[in-house]
Amino acid sequence: MRIHDVMVTLRPDMPTWPGEQGPRVEPLKRIARGDSANVSLVTFGDHTGTHVDPPVHFVEGAKAVDELPVEALVGPCRVVAYDEDDPISAKWLAAAGIPRGTERVLFRTKNSELWRAPHPFNEDFIALDETAAHWLVEAGVKLVGIDYLSIEPFGSGKIGHPVHVTLLRAQVVIIEGLDLHAVSPGEYEIFCGPLKIAGGTGSPARVLLVER
Numbered sequence: 468m469r470i471h472d473v474m475v476t477l478r479p480d481m482p483t484w485p486g487e488q489g490p491r492v493e494p495l496k497r498i499a500r501g502d503s504a505n506v507s508l509v510t511f512g513d514h515t516g517t518h519v520d521p522p523v524h525f526v527e528g529a530k531a532v533d534e535l536p537v538e539a540l541v542g543p544c545r546v547v548a549y550d551e552d553d554p555i556s557a558k559w560l561a562a563a564g565i566p567r568g569t570e571r572v573l574f575r576t577k578n579s580e581l582w583r584a585p586h587p588f589n590e591d592f593i594a595l596d597e598t599a600a601h602w603l604v605e606a607g608v609k610l611v612g613i614d615y616l617s618i619e620p621f622g623s624g625k626i627g628h629p630v631h632v633t634l635l636r637a638q639v640v641i642i643e644g645l646d647l648h649a650v651s652p653g654e655y656e657i658f659c660g661p662l663k664i665a666g667g668t669g670s671p672a673r674v675l676l677v678e679r
C-alpha cells in the first residue's frame with residue numbers, strides 16, 4: 468500500500484497569504500535546559516499551509532471546523548491534472564471525464580511547484596472560476612482541493628469571493644494548500660484530518676492519499 472503525504476510541512480519560512488506570518492515554534496520546556504521533557508508552544512494562522520476551509524470561513528453563523536461532516540473527509544477521491552494557465556471552468560470540468568458520482572476531487576496544477584519556489588507568495592496561482600464552483604455543487608461533490616493557498620483567484624475579494632461562497636453555502640469542504648507534485652492523476656482513498664478547534668474558522672490538516 469503506497470501512501471502519499473500531501474500536506475506541506477509547517478515551517479517558519481513557508482509561503483503564506485500576504486500579511487500572515489509563518490508558523491512559530493517556541494520552547495516551553497527543553498531537556499537540554501534541564502527540563503524533564505521537550506514541549507513547545509506553536510502559533511500559526513488557521514489557514515496556514517495545507518488547510519481546510521469550513522463554511523463559517525465565508526458564511527457568518529455557518530458550520531465551523533469542529534462541525535465538519537467527517538464522512539466528507541475520508542473516502543474515495545479523484546486527483547485531476549490541470550495543466551492550463553486560466554482558471555478551471557465548468558466547461559473544462561464537463562470535458563474532463565470526471566466519473567458521475569465522484570464526491571471528492573483534488574486538482575493538481577502547476578501550483579504544486581510553487582511550494583519549492585524561493586518566493587514567499589505567488590499571486591498568479593491557478594484556481595477555480597465561479598462556473599466551476601457551481602458545476603461541482605451540481606455534480607454532488609462533497610470535498611474539493613487545490614494545490615495553493617486559495618480555491619479562487621487572487622483579488623476575488625472585490626467581487627465577493629463567489630467561488631468560496633458557492634462551495635461553502637453548499638457545505639462542500641474545501642482543502643487549500645495541497646502539495647500534489649508527486650501524485651499522479653487517478654483514484655485514491657483520501658484521509659483529511661483538520662484539527663477539532665471549537666468554533667474554528669479553518670485548520671491546517673494532515674492529508675494522506677492512499678493508492679487503491
Ligand SMILES: [Zn+2]
Pocket residue numbers: 514518519520616617643669
Ligand atoms: Zn483557506
